[in-house]
Amino acid sequence: MSKNPAASLVTLTVASKMLSVDEAISAILENTERLEPETVPLEALPGRIAAKDVSAQITQPPFAASAMDGYAVRFADASVGATLTVIGEAPAGAPYSGMVDKGEAVRIFTGAAVPDGTDHVIIQEDVTRNDVHIQIREPQDEPRHIRQAGIDFKQGDILVRAGERLHEIHGSVLAAANLAGAQVYRRPKSAVFSNGDELVEPGSTLKPGQIVNSNHYALAAMVSGWGGSSEYLGRAVDSEDAIRAYFRRGRDADIIIPIGGASVGDYDFVKSAFKKEGGELVFEKVAVRPGKPTWFGKLGNASVVGLPGNPASAIVTAALFVQPLMRRLAGESVQGAPVFHKAALVTPLEANGARESYLRAKASLTSSGLTVSAASNQDSSLLTPFSKANCLIRRLANASAAAKNDAVDIVWLR
Ligand SMILES: Nc1nc2c(c(=O)[nH]1)N[C@H]1C(S)=C(S)[C@@H](COP(=O)(O)OP(=O)(O)OC[C@H]3O[C@@H](n4cnc5c(N)ncnc54)[C@H](O)[C@@H]3O)O[C@H]1N2
Ligand code: MOO
Numbered sequence: 001m002s003k004n005p006a007a008s009l010v011t012l013t014v015a016s017k018m019l020s021v022d023e024a025i026s027a028i029l030e031n032t033e034r035l036e037p038e039t040v041p042l043e044a045l046p047g048r049i050a051a052k053d054v055s056a057q058i059t060q061p062p063f064a065a066s067a068m069d070g071y072a073v074r075f076a077d078a079s080v081g082a083t084l085t086v087i088g089e090a091p092a093g094a095p096y097s098g099m100v101d102k103g104e105a106v107r108i109f110t111g112a113a114v115p116d117g118t119d120h121v122i123i124q125e126d127v128t129r130n131d132v133h134i135q136i137r138e139p140q141d142e143p144r145h146i147r148q149a150g151i152d153f154k155q156g157d158i159l160v161r162a163g164e165r166l167h168e169i170h171g172s173v174l175a176a177a178n179l180a181g182a183q184v185y186r187r188p189k190s191a192v193f194s195n196g197d198e199l200v201e202p203g204s205t206l207k208p209g210q211i212v213n214s215n216h217y218a219l220a221a222m223v224s225g226w227g228g229s230s231e232y233l234g235r236a237v238d239s240e241d242a243i244r245a246y247f248r249r250g251r252d253a254d255i256i257i258p259i260g261g262a263s264v265g266d267y268d269f270v271k272s273a274f275k276k277e278g279g280e281l282v283f284e285k286v287a288v289r290p291g292k293p294t295w296f297g298k299l300g301n302a303s304v305v306g307l308p309g310n311p312a313s314a315i316v317t318a319a320l321f322v323q324p325l326m327r328r329l330a331g332e333s334v335q336g337a338p339v340f341h342k343a344a345l346v347t348p349l350e351a352n353g354a355r356e357s358y359l360r361a362k363a364s365l366t367s368s369g370l371t372v373s374a375a376s377n378q379d380s381s382l383l384t385p386f387s388k389a390n391c392l393i394r395r396l397a398n399a400s401a402a403a404k405n406d407a408v409d410i411v412w413l414r
Helices: 021-030 170-176 215-225 240-250 270-276 311-329
Strands: 037-041 070-073 083-090 104-108 120-123 127-130 133-136 158-160 181-185 189-195 229-236 255-259 280-283 295-299 302-306 341-345 356-366 369-374 391-395 407-412
Touching: 021 280, 021 295, 021 311, 070 083, 158 170, 170 181, 189 215, 189 240, 215 229, 215 255, 215 311, 229 240, 240 255, 240 270, 255 311, 270 280, 270 295, 270 302, 302 311, 311 356, 356 407, 369 391, 369 407
Parallel strands: 083 104, 189 229, 189 255, 255 302, 341 369
Antiparallel strands: 037 181, 070 104, 070 120, 083 133, 127 133, 280 295, 295 302, 341 407, 356 369, 356 391, 391 407
């Protein structure tokens, strides 16, 4: 497969100290270059970042076209009671080639090129047709029902700027501009694996101490929303050898995301397995709650983000750290920390501890502006608060208590 061409430029700064959220995001971005461009067909454009400006190959509409079914005439002839001679027909796709003179009309249909000499289309409901004649029954106030050439765009107009994120409409816009595809940055591939002897698959009969393996479903959907693809490799048991095999399987991905086994327990082997595979650690913990054991490194050309196993920790740290990495690889101009918005608290918050915290919360647009309410239980093992949450409230390290209506920073989850 093709590799990140800039990977050789990466400078690794091993940091054993605990980084702040901003420092961790900066370290990730400093060690990540956007992927190489590729040309893709129109169907593949949504969600991708344009690698080059795209200009229109043709003018759209390419010709002045009728907006209605009726008769193309000279507006000066279109007075009530006038009789005009129908000299031909202009269906869409087969223009009438002659000139239309005074007292003449051409039968025309929606989308057809307007014949030379005409400047108005009378809708068929406004005339009485009698063999080769039409008689005008309704007053025509002004020249109408002609779409001039180029009202959408002109040949050479720039329709997409380099760096722009393409969405569901761009395929149609570029098709109308007579293009079959565009140059975009390659879609980052992530390889995800879980770790833990206790994990079993959904639908299993649980033995004592077992937990259902759930984190990777949310992660795959989040990754896809950030412009990447995700392959789930499976679950590694708690052994260095098993985990090393998963790192080897993921080596061709742009990002490897092990979930769990990130902390300091006797069975947390993920970082040691990563190092034995030749991985270089950039940082190994972040002063964030949830998500302290989040770590980041490089394994060959792949970036590796180790997520904590607790479900809320995994999801929050994916949003904070995998997201900018994925967006940078996908070609977006990601600068650093997430974009925060202000929202007024619906319920007060306690003073925060020493780690910057991200609370699962629901923000709503009300008549008094954006308000936000944190989930009552913020335990890092909980998944269900995310079902209702649409944002995270950021609480800076050691922030003092916040009262109802105080403004806090939120970051959208979707
Ligand atoms: N002595 C210390 N203990 C812990 C520390 C610490 O600093 N010192 N940090 C704590 C923090 S904070 C977190 S977060 C957790 C994360 O640890 P791990 O990444 O090693 O996670 P695991 O031990 O593997 O799992 C934690 C928890 O999550 C469940 N889990 C794991 N993977 C999945 C999955 N794919 N789907 C669903 N649930 C999963 C697992 O069963 C555990 O219950 O460490 C603290 N400990
Ligand atoms: O940082 Mo851990 O995610 O609090 O439980």
